[in-house]
Amino acid sequence: MTNLNMLKENSLKGKTILITGGGTGLGKSMGKSFLELGANLIIASRKMDVLEQTASELKKETGGTILPIQCDVRKYSEVESVLQKGIETFGEVNVLLNNAAGNFISPTERLSHKAFDIIVDIVLKGSYNTTLAFGKYWIDKQIQGTILNIVTTYAWTGSGFVVPSATAKAGVLALTRSLASEWGKYGIRSNAIAPGPFPTKGAWSRLFPENLSKKLDPKQRIPLKRFGEHHELANLASYLVSDYSGYVNGEVVTIDGGEWLYGAGEFNGLDQVPTEMWDEIEKMTRGKK
Ligand code: HXC
Numbered sequence: 001m002t003n004l005n006m007l008k009e010n011s012l013k014g015k016t017i018l019i020t021g022g023g024t025g026l027g028k029s030m031g032k033s034f035l036e037l038g039a040n041l042i043i044a045s046r047k048m049d050v051l052e053q054t055a056s057e058l059k060k061e062t063g064g065t066i067l068p069i070q071c072d073v074r075k076y077s078e079v080e081s082v083l084q085k086g087i088e089t090f091g092e093v094n095v096l097l098n099n100a101a102g103n104f105i106s107p108t109e110r111l112s113h114k115a116f117d118i119i120v121d122i123v124l125k126g127s128y129n130t131t132l133a134f135g136k137y138w139i140d141k142q143i144q145g146t147i148l149n150i151v152t153t154y155a156w157t158g159s160g161f162v163v164p165s166a167t168a169k170a171g172v173l174a175l176t177r178s179l180a181s182e183w184g185k186y187g188i189r190s191n192a193i194a195p196g197p198f199p200t201k202g203a204w205s206r207l208f209p210e211n212l213s214k215k216l217d218p219k220q221r222i223p224l225k226r227f228g229e230h231h232e233l234a235n236l237a238s239y240l241v242s243d244y245s246g247y248v249n250g251e252v253v254t255i256d257g258g259e260w261l262y263g264a265g266e267f268n269g270l271d272q273v274p275t276e277m278w279d280e281i282e283k284m285t286r287g288k289k
């Protein structure tokens, strides 16, 4: 396949990057780009068979070095063990990409407290577990590490029907911005990406089930009228973990084809008005005193 990377070869050489949830979906696509750009990669999640399959596929495709490690990010001891194995294998781990997540759609009143817990624990607790373990290590060893968190645009707008995810992603955004201020003095940068819809099996099977997509076409909410492509996100992530973004700290970069602003702008829905109707509307609205 054609190389779709924006950065030049070896831009990530010397970096060792942990991607949580790196065995599937967007994590896998970002990992592939990082390997192509010369980074060492660690991928960590619950399903070892999936991680191993991805590792062998990416190794074959890129020739890069990739270490799969089983880890439930909700458990601090497992996160510490990933870091330890990463240091043993690569000498140093200097980039953390918090990408692991859980999500499903449901009216909030239908959720059990366990259903709420499971999402918040994966997304928010998982992210602060890794961040704390890595931050302590970087500060102790005087390593100028980089954190990149994958959030969503509803981290700041909120959203019904994914309330545990929205609550947790808002927390991850607060974590991103708080540590950009607090740990900047150690040379540790902390940024986030807020993607709009990018097709993955994990998200589509849980958030856009077929019977619903037939009724509500999610593309209609996006000014560009298309979903994101994985290489578009991978390029942004590569930039944000690279030294080229060395002065970017505390930022959340939206990559959603204009979706959230479209939803927010009072009159944006008027693009549904057919052109011929505007003559009539103009007659009704013009010259009103
Ligand atoms: C209501 C549900 C539910 C559902 C599970 N639960 N699914 N409640 N509606 N659809 C409840 C269960 O009944 C249970 O509560 C509790 O949640 C735990 O469920 P388990 O199935 O035991 O948990 P587990 O097997 O660990 O699965 C975790 C999971 C699963 C989060 C539910 O979906 C998962 O593994 N997800 C990982 C990948 C993922 O979600 N990717 C999508 C990310 S996309 P009780 O009380 O019954 O025991 C994303 C995109 C955002 O974030 C933006 C898009 C534009």
Ligand code: NAP
Binding pocket: 020, 021, 022, 023, 024, 025, 026, 027, 044, 045, 046, 047, 048, 050, 071, 072, 073, 074, 098, 099, 100, 101, 102, 103, 122, 126, 150, 151, 152, 153, 194, 195, 196, 197, 198, 199, 200, 201, 202, 203
């Ligand atoms: P995905 O393929 O389902 O990825 C989620 C990953 O998280 C899986 O690899 C899963 O692996 C891992 N994971 C779940 N629970 C875990 C745990 N307890 N410990 C460790 N790993 C765990 O979905 P995706 O669409 O690529 O999502 C990736 C990220 O992008 C998420 O943060 C999501 O919120 C964000 N995002 C996606 C979209 C989109 O449209 N796709 C939009 C906005 C934001 P295991 O099952 O092996 O643990």
